[in-house]
Amino acid sequence: MLKKHLGTAGLLLAIFSLGFMPAHATGATDAKRDALVAQLTKLADDWDKAIVRKDQAAIEANMAEDFRQIDASGDIETKTSFVNGLMSAKLEIDPYTVEDFEVRLYGNVALVSGRTRMTGRYDGKPFTSHYRYIDIYVQRDGKWQIVSVQISKIPQE
Numbered sequence: 001m002l003k004k005h006l007g008t009a010g011l012l013l014a015i016f017s018l019g020f021m022p023a024h025a026t027g028a029t030d031a032k033r034d035a036l037v038a039q040l041t042k043l044a045d046d047w048d049k050a051i052v053r054k055d056q057a058a059i060e061a062n063m064a065e066d067f068r069q070i071d072a073s074g075d076i077e078t079k080t081s082f083v084n085g086l087m088s089a090k091l092e093i094d095p096y097t098v099e100d101f102e103v104r105l106y107g108n109v110a111l112v113s114g115r116t117r118m119t120g121r122y123d124g125k126p127f128t129s130h131y132r133y134i135d136i137y138v139q140r141d142g143k144w145q146i147v148s149v150q151i152s153k154i155p156q157e
Contacts (some may be wrong), residue, residue, distance in 0.1 A: 013042050014134045036110070040137060043144055044098075045091065051086055052093050059083055062146055069149040072131060093120040100132075108139040117155065130154040 043062060050058035060083060067079040077085070085091070096112040113134040120127055135147040 033105060036105055040103050040110050040112055041101070042139070044101075044135065047146070048096070048098065052095050054087060055123075056083060056087055059086060064140070064145040064147045067145075067147055067149075070151070072153040073150045090123045091119060091120065091121075093118060110137040110144065111135075112137060128156070130156060 045063045045127060047059065050062070060079070063079050063083075067082065069076060069077040069082050096116050096118045098116050101114040102112070104113075106109045111134055113132070115131070115132045118127075118129045118131070131151050133149060133152050134150045135146050137144045138147050
């Protein structure tokens, strides 16, 4: 059927062109994906640093209004309760690094995950926490914001 509309030369040209399109399209897609991964990696790193330094404006700017966190105990936090907990004068978090960091993209949704060992003090008493997390980012109106966090404790070694 296609041969009737294009003729033999047109059909060969169409097939030949299609053979090159995926490589070209993939290159553009890979570059776009790499740029998005870099952008989300920076957002996640900046958010971690804002949490350590208790920069409330920076923390909140990265969070959607409908943000939810499911913590290691299964409790649910809203944006307000999450931020209030971080801003507590009783809480001090030491700088930390993220291990096993990964970004997975699904259109306007990104799953950002990793593992961290956190130390600090709560009400003057030292704490250590080792956990795996997944942050869910959604792109709305051209802006990526975190909508959900799930944390799972990893037993101390």
